[in-house]
Amino acid sequence: DAGVIQSPRHEVTEMGQEVTLRCKPISGHNSLFWYRQTMMRGLELLIYFNNNVPIDDSGMPEDRFSAKMPNASFSTLKIQPSEPRDSAVYFCASFAGAEKLFFGSGTQLSVL
Amino acid sequence: GNSVTQMEGPVTLSEEAFLTINCTYTATGYPSLFWYVQYPGEGLQLLLKATKADDKGSNKGFEATYRKETTSFHLEKGSVQVSDSAVYFCALRNGNQFYFGTGTSLTVIP
Numbered sequence: 001d002a003g004v005i006q007s008p009r010h011e012v013t014e015m016g017q018e019v020t021l022r023c024k025p026i027s028g029h030n031s032l033f034w035y036r037q038t039m040m041r042g043l044e045l046l047i048y049f050n051n052n053v054p055i056d057d058s059g060m061p062e063d064r065f066s067a068k069m070p071n072a073s074f075s076t077l078k079i080q081p082s083e084p085r086d087s088a089v090y091f092c093a094s095f096a097g098a099e100k101l102f103f104g105s106g107t108q109l110s111v112l
Numbered sequence: 113g114n115s116v117t118q119m120e121g122p123v124t125l126s127e128e129a130f131l132t133i134n135c136t137y138t139a140t141g142y143p144s145l146f147w148y149v150q151y152p153g154e155g156l157q158l159l160l161k162a163t164k165a166d167d168k169g170s171n172k173g174f175e176a177t178y179r180k181e182t183t184s185f186h187l188e189k190g191s192v193q194v195s196d197s198a199v200y201f202c203a204l205r206n207g208n209q210f211y212f213g214t215g216t217s218l219t220v221i222p
Contacts, residue, residue, distance in 0.1 A: 031208050042215050043214070045210075056209070091155055093155075093210075101146075101203075103157065104155050
């Protein structure tokens with residue numbers, strides 16, 4: 001299995017632009033998580049899907065952030081418009097109920 | 113509620129030194145406990161886990177014991193190596209939700 005696949009690995013954009021981060025979970029995993037990692041705040045849970053349905057989005061910072069999971073094999077996290085304070089590493093992780101959470105390699109986002 | 117508190121870093125040790133990274137938790141019910149490790153430029157990966165009280169998780173020379181009475185899951189290694197330099201996260205799972213600590217950066221110098 002290829003593991004959790006995220007794209008792009010790096011994204012540099014200008015303030016005000018739309019940014020879309022993508023995630024392909026491990027096949028058969030029915031839970032998907034989006035996390036944001038910064039030096040100041042550590043690892044923060046943004047949103048959690050179970051069977052493609054958003055269960056908890058209380059960690060989404062504001063309306064500029066949105067996430068979708070149109071099917072079991074794909075999810076997106078969108079920021080529109082982006083701001084410099086959104087610069088962080090964004091991780092996707094998937095889970096099949098067998099204890100272990102699998103992380104992707106992350107997307108390093110820089111908003112100038 | 114559910115939360116994890118781990119010791120602040122960064123931690124710098126000489127090779128072959130003893131390592132302890134403290135972790136305490138609060139949880140409803142009976143969580144499973146984990147240590148994840150993040151090497152530079154990579155995602156988090158599971159280091160070890162324990163699913164019930166008094167269980168000891170171990171991997172790559174690292175150990176942690178699930179202590180319900182002190183709500184702790186401290187990470188230990190008897191002799192660290194340069195290759196252990198990474199960020200270590202304590203976490204708990206309650207139902208399908210995972211809660212992570214803020215991470216502790218470890219640097220091991222030769």
